[in-house]
Amino acid sequence: MIFSMTDDADDLSPQEQIMEATFRTLQTHGFSATSISKIAEESGKSKATLYHHYDDKEDLLGDFLGFLLDRLEAELDDVDPEDPRDHLLGLIDLLLPPDMDDEASQFRRAILEIRSQAPYHETYRAQFERSDELFLAELVAVIERGIEEGRFRAVDAEEAAEFVFSAAYGAVERGVTLEDPDVVERNRTVVREYVESQLLRYA
């Protein structure tokens, strides 16, 4: 979703190396089969080193989700074109990625598995709350700006943001669990269409 490993491994700090190994382990094995041992193996570090930093799998994955969210915040700052329409469509691209490949899909699948465990683990729940809030706040802000600048109609910004967010979230989860990229593509069109026809003042 929000993790692109473009950095050279040698330039990564020890924590970043663990995060990268966690990312690859989740992508390859899914959440249930991910363990401290597997992450240690993937990172080329000893289990003892990982247990020095983390109490258990939940502790490590909580940290990993926080790390992803920090990257997401940075990425959200980057999506900031002048035109509110382009800005909003850019956010929708983050939520409903165009041409989602197998790797992106496998990673989203693992994240969804973690989210399905959130009701049982406060560590996870706190991170997903933060992630939803972050996205919703960003969507509300750009819609409000669009309205102020006369580019969007005077809709209820919070309602429109909620609708776009839930639809995008639901579409990705549906597509990923059914392993059907068409669901994501189809909903991408539908959500973009909603923006063009319902939000834009001059469609």
Next chain:
Amino acid sequence: MIFSMTDDADDLSPQEQIMEATFRTLQTHGFSATSISKIAEESGKSKATLYHHYDDKEDLLGDFLGFLLDRLEAELDDVDPEDPRDHLLGLIDLLLPPDMDDEASQFRRAILEIRSQAPYHETYRAQFERSDELFLAELVAVIERGIEEGRFRAVDAEEAAEFVFSAAYGAVERGVTLEDPDVVERNRTVVREYVESQLLRYA
């Protein structure tokens, strides 16, 4: 979601008794902790009896999902008011239940856990595909009827159905995993609002 145990236990067939026990076990313990042993205990039957009917947990839960879907189909047939608007809002009530209580929420949480495992288990995936298709077909049919009868605007029925379904699905999953019933309520309002303002010809 779609399981209401109003029948007298004595009137249930052996299979229905197992389904009811599965429902209660999932609700109480969640998916991960649900096992054939726990379901046997809950149903008052022996493990041997359950293993006589089912190979393993996946086999039993696959059957359970199929059973739920049969009930959903029956329930969908019941939601059939003459006015397409009322019909559509009735379907939205099934997807985004008003005043979802803790028990309904706990059950949805377990279903989401199973869905998060669908990419790894064809048995589950097939049932969720059927469930999505069932709901989408029903939504498309009522929107098309509304357009034919001049009650709805001439929108693209498939796109509108997809949008409503993904938004409702996403909202419930978000609310359930964050244990925040407000998310569900808020999105209920937003989705109904979309129907009233975008689909209805005379809003």
